Every structure is written in structure tokens, then in C-alpha cells.
Amino acid sequence: MAQTGWTPFFKKLKRYRALFLMMIPGIAYLIINNYLPMFGVVIAFKDINYAKGILASDWVGLKNFEYLFKTADAYIITRNTILYNGSFIILNTVMAIAVAILLNEVRAKLAARFYQSVILLPFLISMVIVGYLVLSMLSTESGYLNLNLLPMFGMEPISWYFEPKYWPYILTIVHIWKYTGYLCVIFLAAIIGIDHEYYEAATIDGATKWQQIRAITVPLIAPTITIMTLLAIGRIFYSDFGLFYQVPLNSGPLQPVTDVIDTYVYRGLMTLGDIGMSSAAGLYQSLVGFILVLLSNYIVSRRNKENALF
Amino acid sequence: MKTNDMYQPVVHAIFIILVALCLFPFVLLIMSSITEESAIISNGYSFWPSEFSLEAYSYLWIQKAAMFNSYGITILITIVGTFVGLLISALLAYPLSRRDLPLNSMLSFLVFFTLLFNGGLVPTYLIYTEVFHMKNTLMALIIPGLLTNGFFILLIRTFFANSIPVQIIESAYIDGASEFKIFYSMVLPLSLPILATIGLMLTINYWNDWFNGLIYITEPNLFSIQNLLNRMLVNIQFLQQNNLGGQQMSANPPMNSVRMAMAVIGILPLILIYPFFQKYFVKGLTIGAVKG
Numbered sequence: 378m379a380q381t382g383w384t385p386f387f388k389k390l391k392r393y394r395a396l397f398l399m400m401i402p403g404i405a406y407l408i409i410n411n412y413l414p415m416f417g418v419v420i421a422f423k424d425i426n427y428a429k430g431i432l433a434s435d436w437v438g439l440k441n442f443e444y445l446f447k448t449a450d451a452y453i454i455t456r457n458t459i460l461y462n463g464s465f466i467i468l469n470t471v472m473a474i475a476v477a478i479l480l481n482e483v484r485a486k487l488a489a490r491f492y493q494s495v496i497l498l499p500f501l502i503s504m505v506i507v508g509y510l511v512l513s514m515l516s517t518e519s520g521y522l523n524l525n526l527l528p529m530f531g532m533e534p535i536s537w538y539f540e541p542k543y544w545p546y547i548l549t550i551v552h553i554w555k556y557t558g559y560l561c562v563i564f565l566a567a568i569i570g571i572d573h574e575y576y577e578a579a580t581i582d583g584a585t586k587w588q589q590i591r592a593i594t595v596p597l598i599a600p601t602i603t604i605m606t607l608l609a610i611g612r613i614f615y616s617d618f619g620l621f622y623q624v625p626l627n628s629g630p631l632q633p634v635t636d637v638i639d640t641y642v643y644r645g646l647m648t649l650g651d652i653g654m655s656s657a658a659g660l661y662q663s664l665v666g667f668i669l670v671l672l673s674n675y676i677v678s679r680r681n682k683e684n685a686l687f
Numbered sequence: 688m689k690t691n692d693m694y695q696p697v698v699h700a701i702f703i704i705l706v707a708l709c710l711f712p713f714v715l716l717i718m719s720s721i722t723e724e725s726a727i728i729s730n731g732y733s734f735w736p737s738e739f740s741l742e743a744y745s746y747l748w749i750q751k752a753a754m755f756n757s758y759g760i761t762i763l764i765t766i767v768g769t770f771v772g773l774l775i776s777a778l779l780a781y782p783l784s785r786r787d788l789p790l791n792s793m794l795s796f797l798v799f800f801t802l803l804f805n806g807g808l809v810p811t812y813l814i815y816t817e818v819f820h821m822k823n824t825l826m827a828l829i830i831p832g833l834l835t836n837g838f839f840i841l842l843i844r845t846f847f848a849n850s851i852p853v854q855i856i857e858s859a860y861i862d863g864a865s866e867f868k869i870f871y872s873m874v875l876p877l878s879l880p881i882l883a884t885i886g887l888m889l890t891i892n893y894w895n896d897w898f899n900g901l902i903y904i905t906e907p908n909l910f911s912i913q914n915l916l917n918r919m920l921v922n923i924q925f926l927q928q929n930n931l932g933g934q935q936m937s938a939n940p941p942m943n944s945v946r947m948a949m950a951v952i953g954i955l956p957l958i959l960i961y962p963f964f965q966k967y968f969v970k971g972l973t974i975g976a977v978k979g
Contacts, residue, residue, distance in 0.1 A: 427817075655808075
């Protein structure tokens with residue numbers, strides 16, 4: 378009885394030592410891959426000099442951020458990131474709901490499975506391959522559009538990879554093409570979960586298909602729609618790097634409309650060697666991203682505790 | 688329900704259009720790869736080859752050393768990464784699924800927090816290259832993707848916690864089984880569905896990964912197939928300049944079709960086996976979307 382609170386605790390640790398041993402590789406991994414970089418964000422407040430080493434480099438306070446926000450870059454990349462991701466969220470959600478509802482209407486099971494597999498195929502392949510697929514359409518000298526489609530309408534060839542004005546549309550189409558299948562699978566799973574009795578009752582009452590969709594399907598999958606949308610909003614500061622890097626082939630003239638925070642950070646680090654600027658942009662993204670995740674999760678949990686991430 | 692039958696042809700018609708929209712870039716890619724180079728130059732890439740030719744593939748066959756090497760790298764990192772990643776994840780997820788584990792909530796939070804905040808590209812890159820010196824090593828293609836963050840661990844933990852009765856574990860422990868024995872002879876066999884699902888997702892992630900190669904690998908011998916494709920996309924002459932094939936090449940390789948043939952070879956394996964794993968793939972996507 379005279380034992381302090383610690384002795385039983387250590388006894389317990391001994392009893393569970395095998396379990397703690399099991400966790401060592403995973404925890405060590407997370408420390409290296411996730412926690413060290415979290416502390417590494419201090420780089421944004423330093424003037425990195427490889428000769429001195431990262432730790433010994435001079436502190437420069439908020440100077441990197443001052444530079445970043447003084448240029449037009451910060452505004453452009455933030456605007457692009459939010460506008461692209463915002464339109465992706467809206468268009469993908471609408472498309473995916475429509476396709477999922479339609480897919481649920483397909484009576485022949487084999488056909489439904491085939492349709493779903495094909496619609497999901499673009500999601501399966503890497504962005505590098507998508508880059509090739511887009512190139513075969515848009516290549517200036519040999520692309521399908523320039524040599525086959527545009528001449529059919531009597532239009533002149535276009536130097537796609539040098540004309541920024543088309544890219545907001547191109548990137549949006551590619552994004553929808555690649556990701557609708559994924560969201561559709563999620564919404565379809567929610568639709569399949571709806572009790573059939575609702576539809577049977579509605580049919581007996583003479584409700585049309587359209588009325589059933591509006592009064593039963595959509596309201597009942599609304600929680601899933603809300604959650605997927607809020608999670609996406611929580612990640613609105615992060616872009617699909619591959620889409621903005623591979624698909625435009627990293628073309629310089631397109632940068633004003635294809636540059637997002639992720640490509641800016643990448644270019645600063647790998648091409649320009651401007652670590653100060655790129656780490657400042659990276660930390661700006663991490664911090665705002667963190668706040669948005671917390672905020673969107675707070676909204677989800679206010680609506681429905683069950684569905685919140687935490 | 689009979690009245691609904693009139694909708695069916697309309698629904699199918701819509702899906703046939705959607706399927707065509709999803710597939711036509713792939714068809715264009717394949718058709719372009721089997722078109723005679725001169726036909727591409729005068730008519731562009733098209734859905735039906737005006738002049739059929741397998742020249743691009745025979746050119747790539749001359750270059751096969753580079754292709755085989757890249758495929759070797761991809762297969763190696765995919766197998767090792769998936770196996771090690773799955774093992775580490777399960778080993779971490781199992782103790783966290785045990786409510787009786789001391790410090791459980793703190794450790795779970797440690798795992799969970801990696802989903803909320805990350806240091807971003809610059810510190811991650813500097814730590815892997817400056818601290819661990821992984822630039823131009825196979826490790827750089829394997830390590831970053833093992834867990835990425837705690838997401839898969841939380842999914843596996845939930846499965847363990849919900850589907851393995853505590854009583855079984857307790858009685859085995861009382862009977863004298865060690866925790867490791869319980870883990871590999873009871874927990875793992877009971878968890879094959881989730882392990883298969885997560886394993887599939889890891890496999891696809893490794894197979895498709897080009898990002899780690901892009902930032903950590905500059906040595907062409909270490910390029911995975913995705914990285915080789917990546918280089919060829921930006922620089923059509925890449926194979927020739929680096930002479931990765933180690934063979935004398937023709938003066939005028941049919942580059943427009945070769946490029947497309949490369950991409951075909953790059954996606955072929957995945958597309959061929961897709962029908963066999965699509966069911967599990969769909970399952971993996973849906974469990975990932977609902978709360979872990």
C-alpha cells in the first residue's frame with residue numbers, strides 16, 4: 378500500500394513490453410518521416426547555407442516571408458490554388474453524384490460493374506501516364522486536336538503548351554476525368570446503403586424516378602456529400618502536384634495559370650535553389666492547411682459527431 | 688417496377704458515352720504507338736492508323752536493357768515497400784487496437800496528428816538528403832512511401848479493434864502465449880481482408896510513384912518505370928542521349944510513336960490485371976473514405 382503511483386505503472390510497462398517493442402519501427406518511422414520535418418519548418422526562419430549546415434545557418438526572422446509576400450507570387454499561387462481546388466470540389470461532386478445515381482439505376486449487374494470499372498480506370502493510372510494521354514491530344518505538331526479535330530471545324534492549329542488562356546479549362550477537364558470515378562465509388566456505396574423500402578413506398582405512391590432521386594436519394598446521401606466536401610475544403614490549400622506539374626509539361630509560359638503552392642515550393646527547392654522562399658511558402662501552406670482541417674472538422678463535428686475525423 | 692424498364696436504354700446510352708469518354712485517350716495512345724512514324728508526322732496521332740507499323744516497339748526492344756532495368760526497379764520497390772510497409776503498419780496498429788495498453792491515447796494521437804499537420808516538402812527533402820543521405824539510393828524510393836502518414840495504421844487499428852474479440856486474446860495470453868505469438872498466429876490470420884486491402888493500396892502507390900524518383904533520383908540507372916516515362920515525357924531524346932540501352936541506335940528513331948509505345952508498355956501490366964483486383968480496389972477506396 379505504501380507504493381507510489383509509479384511502481385504499478387512500471388510493472389504494467391513490463392507486462393506490455395512486447396507490445397511496445399512491436400510499435401518501435403512504426404513510431405521511429407513516423408518520427409523520421411513526419412515529426413522531424415515538422416520541427417524542420419524552422420528552416421523558413423533561416424538563411425540556409427549548406428557550408429554551415431542546416432542547424433548552424435543564420436536566423437533571419439520573418440525575412441523569407443517578407444520576400445514571399447512582397448512579390449506577386451504569393452497572391453498568384455494562392456489564388457490559383459483556391460480557384461482550381463474550389464472549382465474541382467464543386468464540379469467533381471456534382472458529376473460524381475449524378476454518375477453514382479445513374480449507376481445505381483443500371484439493372485444489369487454485370488454491366489454496372491463494367492461501367493464502374495471503366496469510370497474508375499483513370500483514377501488508377503499515374504499522372505505521368507495522364508501527361509502522355511494529354512500530350513497525344515494537344516501536341517502542337519502531331520496532336521489529335523491540332524491535326525484531326527480542329528481542321529474538321531476549319532480551325533487553325535493552336536500551340537497548346539504556350540497558350541495560358543486554355544489551361545484553366547484543360548486542367549479542370551483532366552481533373553474531372555481522373556477523379557470523378559473515385560468520388561462516384563464513395564457516393565455509390567452510400568446510395569447502396571439506403572433502405573429499399575423507401576423506394577418501394579414511393580413507387581406505390583406513384584412517385585416518379587426524378588421525384589425519388591430528389592426526395593430520397595439525395596437527402597439520404599447528404600451526410601456523405603457534406604463530409605467529403607468538408608474534407609476536401611480542409612485540403613483546399615494542397616493541390617494535386619502531378620496535375621499541375623506533369624500535365625502542362627512544366628511549361629514556363631503556362632506558369633501564371635498553372636502555378637499552385639505545391640509547384641511553387643517544388644520549383645523553389647529543386648530548380649531555383651531558393652530554399653528560403655520555398656520553405657516560407659511551404660510553411661504558409663502547412664499552417665493555413667492545418668487551420669482549415671481543424672475548422673472543417675469542427676463544422677463536421679457540429680453537424681454530426683459520428684462523422685467527424687476527431 | 689415494370690414502368691422503370693423504359694429508363695434502362697437511356698441509362699445504358701449515357702454510360703456508353705461515359706465509358707467512351709474514359710477510354711478514348713487510351714485508345715488514341717495505343718493506336719498512335721502502332722502508327723508508322725511518317726504517318727504521324729503528316730496526319731498526327733489518330734484513332735485509326737493510316738499506316739500500321741510496329742517499328743516503335745522494335746526500337747524499344749533494342750532499348751530493352753533500359754526498360755527491363757526500370758521495370759526491375761519498380762518491381763523491387765513495389766514488393767519490398769508493400770511488404771515492409773504492411774508489416775510496420777500492422778505491428779504498430781495492433782498494440783494501438785488494445786484498449787488495455789498503457790499510454791494508448793497518447794500514442795494514438797501521435798499517429799493521428801500526422802494526418803493533420805505535415806512539415807511539407809522542403810524540410811522532408813532536406814532531412815532525407817542532408818541528414819540521411821538518401822539521394823540516389825533505392826532507399827529514397829522505398830522509405831517515404833512505407834507509411835506516408837498514420838492513415839493506413841488507423842484503418843488497420845479500427846479493423847483489429849472491431850473484429851478480433853478481446854476474450855480470445857486474453858485467454859491465449861492466460862494460456863501462456865506470448866504477445867508476438869498471439870499477433871502472428873491469431874491476429875494476422877483473422878485480419879487478412881484488411882491486410883489484403885491495404886496491401887493493394889500500397890502496391891498501387893509504389894507502382895505509380897514518380898514523385899520520390901523526381902526529387903531524390905538523378906541517376907538514370909535507378910529510375911523506376913514511372914521516372915523513365917517522366918523523363919521521356921519532358922525530353923523525348925532521353926533514352927538516346929543516355930544510351931541506356933548500351934546499343935548502337937539508328938540515326939532517326941521514330942520518336943513520336945516510340946513515346947506512345949513507352950507509355951503503353953508502362954500501363955499495360957496494371958490494366959491487364961485491373962479486372963482481377965478492381966473489386967478489392969473499390970473496397971479499399973470506400974473504407975478509406977469513411978472514418979478510420
